[in-house]
Amino acid sequence: MTWHHFADGVEAVLTALDLRDVRLFGYSLGAAVGLEIARRCADRVSRLALHATNTQWxxxxxxxxxxxxxxxxxxxxxxxxxxxxxxxxxxxxxxxxxxxxxxxxWIDDEALGAVAQPALISIGDRDGLFEVEAALHLARTLPHARLWVLPGVQHALSTLDAEAFAEAVAAALADAPQ
Known part of the structure; x- marks a missing residue:
């Protein structure tokens, strides 16, 4: 069981359904899978929003x-x-x-640097599982990423303001420039 294995399944679905202009949101392991999909399927994935993740453990x-x-x-x-x-x-x-x-x-910096899709990278400043520095590194390494650190938020989604978070993710995944 690896995130690459999970990504194989997602890639198979994208291919079977011939999906294009896919906007991916991923949380924790799902965000790492989403990033791997964006890397592999750059012609299918147009935008990313990745929360509370790490790709270099x-x-x-x-x-x-x-x-x-x-x-x-x-x-x-x-x-x-x-x-x-x-x-x-x-x-x-x-x-x-x-x-x-x-x-x-892990996904190395060279592979991360090839992920050209616009991306919102978010993390709670009290995540407890991942350091804010991991999100900062990811945001700096992806060429078109921005970082959003959520104050007082832990790893669990239940610790954030769901409505505000959903609005920010929706805006990041929309067509308008960020």
Whole structure:
């Protein structure tokens, strides 16, 4: 399981449906997948809005991500059980294995620099999973990107003002210049 594998599926759908002028919004892993799709399918993807993501993982970030998965608190275990049934532990192990492979599967600066579509890169200043510096690096490396740091926002979408966020994303994905 890698984001490249997820991107294979998205690319297959775009190709099968012959979609053009696709405007992608992605959050967290979905944003990394969206970026990979924009890189691979530049003729199909016209704009991006990417929130709370990273494409160049370090072992420190992997540790931060997997720490809570290795020692699942009882309340979270109950929630996982309710959502995923008896297979939840295997799902968690798969997530840990996925995360551990991220440092060797990143999108390098040269590939990022080739993503020419306009992009809004956003992150909460209290993300907890990713550093603001990762978003800043992404915004600086993509040739037509702008960065939006949301004050007081954590990684979970539930911590942001959904209406204001949706308006900003819609504007970024619209045809008008930003």
């Amino acid at each position: 370090t072992s420190r970030e992997v540790e931060r991500m997997t720490a809570g998965l290795r020692d699942v608190p009882p309340a979270m275990a109950a929630r996982f059980q309710a959502l995923h049934g008896d297979g939840w532990r295997q799902s968690v192990e798969s997530m840990i294995a996925f995360a551990e492979g991220l440092p060797s599967a």
